[in-house]
Amino acid sequence: MTIQQFKQTAIEKLSSSPSPALDADVLLQWILQKDKTFILFNRELELTEEQEDKLSAAVEKRRTGLPVAYITGTKEFFGYDFHVTTDVLIPKPDTEVLVENAANWIIDEYSMQPGTFNVCDMCTGSGCVGISLMKFLSESDSTIAGEHLPGFTMCDISSAALAVAKGNADRLLSEVQRQKFNFVQTNLFDNLGHAKAGIYDIIVSNPPYVPASETTELLKDGRSEPRLALDGDVTLEGKPSGTNDGLALIRNLIPQAYRFLIPGGMLILETGEYNAEETEKIMQENGFKDTKLYYDLEGQLRNVSGIK
Ligand SMILES: C[S@@+](CC[C@H](N)C(=O)[O-])C[C@H]1O[C@@H](n2cnc3c(N)ncnc32)[C@H](O)[C@@H]1O
Numbered sequence: 001m002t003i004q005q006f007k008q009t010a011i012e013k014l015s016s017s018p019s020p021a022l023d024a025d026v027l028l029q030w031i032l033q034k035d036k037t038f039i040l041f042n043r044e045l046e047l048t049e050e051q052e053d054k055l056s057a058a059v060e061k062r063r064t065g066l067p068v069a070y071i072t073g074t075k076e077f078f079g080y081d082f083h084v085t086t087d088v089l090i091p092k093p094d095t096e097v098l099v100e101n102a103a104n105w106i107i108d109e110y111s112m113q114p115g116t117f118n119v120c121d122m123c124t125g126s127g128c129v130g131i132s133l134m135k136f137l138s139e140s141d142s143t144i145a146g147e148h149l150p151g152f153t154m155c156d157i158s159s160a161a162l163a164v165a166k167g168n169a170d171r172l173l174s175e176v177q178r179q180k181f182n183f184v185q186t187n188l189f190d191n192l193g194h195a196k197a198g199i200y201d202i203i204v205s206n207p208p209y210v211p212a213s214e215t216t217e218l219l220k221d222g223r224s225e226p227r228l229a230l231d232g233d234v235t236l237e238g239k240p241s242g243t244n245d246g247l248a249l250i251r252n253l254i255p256q257a258y259r260f261l262i263p264g265g266m267l268i269l270e271t272g273e274y275n276a277e278e279t280e281k282i283m284q285e286n287g288f289k290d291t292k293l294y295y296d297l298e299g300q301l302r303n304v305s306g307i308k
Contacts, residue, residue, distance in 0.1 A: 001046070001047050001052055002043065002044050002045060002046055002047065003028060003039060003042060003043050003044070003045050003047065004043040004044065006024070006028065006047060006052070006055055007021070007024045007025070007028070007043075010023070010024035010027070010055070010059050011024055013059055013063060014059065014062055014063065016063075017062065023062055023068050024059075025039055026068050026072065027055055027058045027059065027062070027068065027071070027072070028055070030058075030071075030072040031051050031054050031055050031058070032051065058071050064222050065221045065222020065223055065224075066222060066223070066224055067090055067223055067224070067225075069084050069090045070084065070085070070086055070090070070224060073085070075090050075091050075126075077091035077093075077095070077096065077126075077128045077132060078096050078099055078128070078132035078135075078136065080128075080131070080132060080135065080172055081172075082126050082127070082128050082131075082168050082172075083126070083164060083167055083168055083171065084126055084164065085160075085164055086224045086225070086226070087158060087160035087161050087163075087164055087226060088125040088126040088158075088160075088161045088164045088165075088226070088229065089125045089126070089225050089226065089229040089230070090126075090225065091125075091126055091128040093297075094270070094296045094297075094298075094300075094302055095128065095129065095206050095270055096132075097294060097295075097296045097297065097302055097303060098129060098204060098206055098268065098270045098302070098303055099129055099132045099133050099136060099204075100136075101268055101294050101303050101305065102119075102129075102133055102202060102204045102266075102268050103133055103136050103137055103140070105202065105266055105268070105305070106119075106133075106137060106144075106150070106201075106202060107137070107140070107144070109201070110143070110144055111143075115148070116147070116148055116149075116150065116151065117144075117150035117151070117201045117202065118150065118151045118153070118199060118200045118201050118202075119133065119150045119151065119152045119153070119200065119201065119202050119203075119204065120152075120153045120155065120192075120200045120202070120203045120204070120205075120260065121133075121152060121153070121154045121155065121204055121205070122155050122188065122189075122203055122204070122205040122207065122253065122257070123155065123156060123205050123206060123207045123208070124154040124155055124156045124161070124162070124165050124183075125156060125161050125164075125165065125206070125229060126161070126164050126165055126168055127154055127164070127165030127166075127168045127169055128168070129204055129205075129206060130152045130154050130165075130181070130204070131165075131168055131169055131172055131173060133150075133152075133204065134149070134150065134152060134173060134177050134180070134181075135172065135173070135177070137149075137150065138177060146176070149176065149177060149180050150180065150201075151180050151181075151182070152180055152181045152182065153182050153184060153192065153200070154169075154181060154182065154183045154184070155183075155184050155185075155186050155188075155189075155192070156185065156186075157185065157186065157187050157188075157228070157238075158185075158226070158228060159185050161226075161229075162183050162184075162185055165183060166183055169181050169183075187236065187238075188236070188249075188252060188253055188256050189256040189257070189259070189260055192260065198259065198260055198261040198262040198263065198265055198308065199260055199262070200260050200261050200262065200265055201261075201262055201265050201266075202261075202265060202266045202267075202268065203257045203260065203261060203265070203266070203267045203268070204268050205253065205257075205267075205268075205269050205270070206269070206270040207232065207249055207250060207253055207269065207270075208228065208229055208230050208231055208232045208234070208246075208249055209232040209246045209247065209249070209250060209270070209271050209272050209275060209279075210230045210231060210232055210246050210272065211232065211233060211244045211245055211246040211274075211275075212231055212232075212233035212240060212241075212243075212244050212246075213244055214246070215227060215230045215231040215233075218230065231246075232245075232246035232247055232248060232249050232250060232275075233245070233246060233247075233248045233249075234248055234249055235248060236252055245275055245278065246271075246272060246274075246275050247275055247278060247279065247282070250269065250271070250275075250279055250282065251282060253269075254267070254279075254282050254283055254286050254288075255286045258286050258287055258288065258308055261308040262308070263308055264307060264308065265307070265308050266305055266306070266307055266308075267283065267288065267305065267306055267308070268303055268304070268305040269303065269304050269305070270302060270303055271301070271302070271303070271304055273300040273301045273302065276293055276301035276302065276303075276304050277293070277301070279304045280292075280293055280304050280306075283304060283306040284306070287308070288306025288307060288308065289306065289307050289308075290306065290307045291304065291305065291306040291307075292304070292305045292306070
């Protein structure tokens with residue numbers, strides 16, 4: 001079977017996927033370990049029997065609804081390849097604006113007050129937010145380097161997710177950058193010490209914020225993403241909150257984050273376009289000033305920030 005013949009068969013078999021041609025291309029690139037251009041210019045290349053077997057197994061997995069990223073084990077985010085397993089949410093392009101907005105604030109603050117920053121990435125999952133932020137800051141602002149590299153506390157309730165995040169930090173960060181990272185298994189801020197004064201200059205978080213009923217609907221397509229990463233309607237004990245606005249966890253996160261910020265520090269969150277404005281209100285009710293809403297590249301409300 002040639003590359004072209006495989007593509008035709010795969011596209012037919014993956015007709016229920018929203019992107020059959022792209023899925024087939026990504027699977028080919030993964031099995032052949034070649035880039036998009038190679039696949040495009042070598043359509044008549046004969047696949048080996050082993051390649052054919054691996055590709056048809058991958059297509060069968062994709063037919064169950066399993067996303068391509070879980071099949072290949074990687075997802076590109078902010079220009080970096082993150083390792084992913086079904087223990088973590090697959091990083092989404094929408095989340096890249098969270099990294100950009102956090103980086104812009106840090107760079108502005110740093111230019112006014114050089115020093116060392118402490119960053120908390122709450123609900124870190126694959127670590128894509130904190131790790132990309134470190135790489136972006138080190139590469140875009142030469143003054144934020146060496147001893148002035150920010151310290152990162154990467155937090156998640158899931159030990160399996162933290163293991164994935166640590167692996168990504170080991171692979172993507174330099175030795176010096178990696179030394180600035182600390183990983184903590186914690187239910188929100190429970191295990192970060194009950195500091196009276198704040199410790200973080202910025203808390204950045206993409207928490208679970210999808211309404212409970214919508215989470216149930218989303219998971220019906222076989223995507224296998226952890227419910228823990230999506231459902232925002234959970235209590236501090238991890239039980240259903242009985243609400244359906246996706247904001248139960250955020251209602252607990254915001255006052256806790258306030259306590260853990262230094263005066264003048266920033267909390268910036270990703271939310272749904274449907275609950276961003278309500279999140280801004282919760283921030284204001286909990287003492288945050290200068291609250292701000294941000295749009296993503298598709299023009300949807302995506303981030304909310306406030307200053308302590
Ligand atoms: C929406 S995912 C975000 C993952 C990653 N930051 C990203 O942007 O792709 C939310 C993460 O929050 C974690 N989480 C859920 N409840 C938590 C809690 N109470 N405390 C800490 N982390 C929690 C989940 O395990 C999951 O990894």
